[in-house]
Amino acid sequence: MAEQKYRNLIVDGLWHNNQALVALLGLCPLLAVSNTAINGLGLGLATTAVLVASNTTVSLIRNFVRPEVRLPVFVLVIASFVTATELSMNAYFHELHKILGIFIPLIVTNCIIIGRAEAFASKNNLSHSLVDGISIGIGFTLVLVTLGGMRELVGQGTLFDQAHLMFGEAAQGFTIKIDNFPGMLIAILPPGAFIGLGLLIMVKNLIDQRLAARAIQKAEYPEGSEEIAR
Numbered sequence: 261m262a263e264q265k266y267r268n269l270i271v272d273g274l275w276h277n278n279q280a281l282v283a284l285l286g287l288c289p290l291l292a293v294s295n296t297a298i299n300g301l302g303l304g305l306a307t308t309a310v311l312v313a314s315n316t317t318v319s320l321i322r323n324f325v326r327p328e329v330r331l332p333v334f335v336l337v338i339a340s341f342v343t344a345t346e347l348s349m350n351a352y353f354h355e356l357h358k359i360l361g362i363f364i365p366l367i368v369t370n371c372i373i374i375g376r377a378e379a380f381a382s383k384n385n386l387s388h389s390l391v392d393g394i395s396i397g398i399g400f401t402l403v404l405v406t407l408g409g410m411r412e413l414v415g416q417g418t419l420f421d422q423a424h425l426m427f428g429e430a431a432q433g434f435t436i437k438i439d440n441f442p443g444m445l446i447a448i449l450p451p452g453a454f455i456g457l458g459l460l461i462m463v464k465n466l467i468d469q470r471l472a473a474r475a476i477q478k479a480e481y482p483e484g485s486e487e488i489a490r
Contacts, residue, residue, distance in 0.1 A: 266391050273395025280403040280457075281464050285371040289363045290404060291453035295415070298422050300408030302356045304401025306345050306364060308394070311373050313341040315393035318381040334377045335368070342367045356425040372400060407456045415448035417441030 279285045286307070294300045317337050325333050346364045349357040357364065367373065376396055381389040413419050423434035446452050 265388065269388065269391045270395045273392060273397075274399045274402070275464075277396075278399045278403065278464075279372045279375075279396055280400050281461050283372075283375075285375060286400060287457075289366065289370065290400075290407070291450065291457065293360055293363050294404050294408040294411060294453060294456075295448045296412040296422065297405050297409040297420055298356070298426055299359060300404030300406075301401065302349075302353065302426055303360055303363060304397070304404040306349060306360075307367055307370060307373070308397025308401055309345055310338065310341045310367050311376060311397040311400075312390065312393035314338045314373055314377055315381040315389040316386060317341075318377045319384060319386045319389035322382045330382065331374075331378070334374060334382075338373055338377065339368045353426060359425070372396065403460065407453070407460060410456050410459075411447045411452050413438075414444050415446075415452065416443045 277283065280287070280290055289303055289307070293303050314334070314337050318334055321333070321337075342365060345367070346357070349360075349364060376392060380392050384392070409419055412421060417438035419436040420434045421437075423431040427434070444452075447456070
């Protein structure tokens with residue numbers, strides 16, 4: 261039973277309840293910084309770190325916080341971890357920190373984080389809250405990286421450009437470049453972010469519909485009765 265609970269939390273965070281593609285939360289940073297895959301990865305990892313830390317902390321203090329002041333306390337906890345994350349990024353990933361700019365401190369206002377703290381961490385134990393934070397954060401990061409990679413590839417014909425900002429000078433050779441690719445400027449402009457996100461949501465919905473149809477078909481024609489059904 262416990263293993264199934266953890267499995268459901270992981271699958272929900274990565275797919276069924278993906279906060280970017282299903283709940284449509286955190287769209288401001290998602291659309292604003294996803295012009296390259298590395299930018300998306302940097303913000304995604306920062307958001308995941310804050311989400312995991314805040315989820316676990318809220319779960320630990322949930323029985324000591326009065327309901328009347330729970331939201332201000334949750335915001336204070338989140339703001340503390342955002343400050344620590346911002347200072348760490350400024351120290352160790354300074355150039356990437358300058359590129360992401362205001363969107364790092366704005367993690368405080370990310371509805372995903374306060375939403376998981378209120379809806380899940382404040383009602384569940386430490387281990388469940390930890391797994392929820394990790395899965396939700398990775399799901400959000402995957403969307404950021406995928407959308408950023410799409411826009412970067414279509415917009416300027418590169419993938420993982422400026423990877424050294426996150427992985428050091430050894431990552432200079434990580435960049436994939438299409439020679440003589442003219443690029444489509446709209447992909448790296450704000451309209452490209454909306455179009456790309458819409459395409460990702462469409463693909464997810466199509467996959468969900470296909471899986472649902474297959475599940476219905478399997479229920480109607482269980483294994484061993486396929487020949488009769490034919």
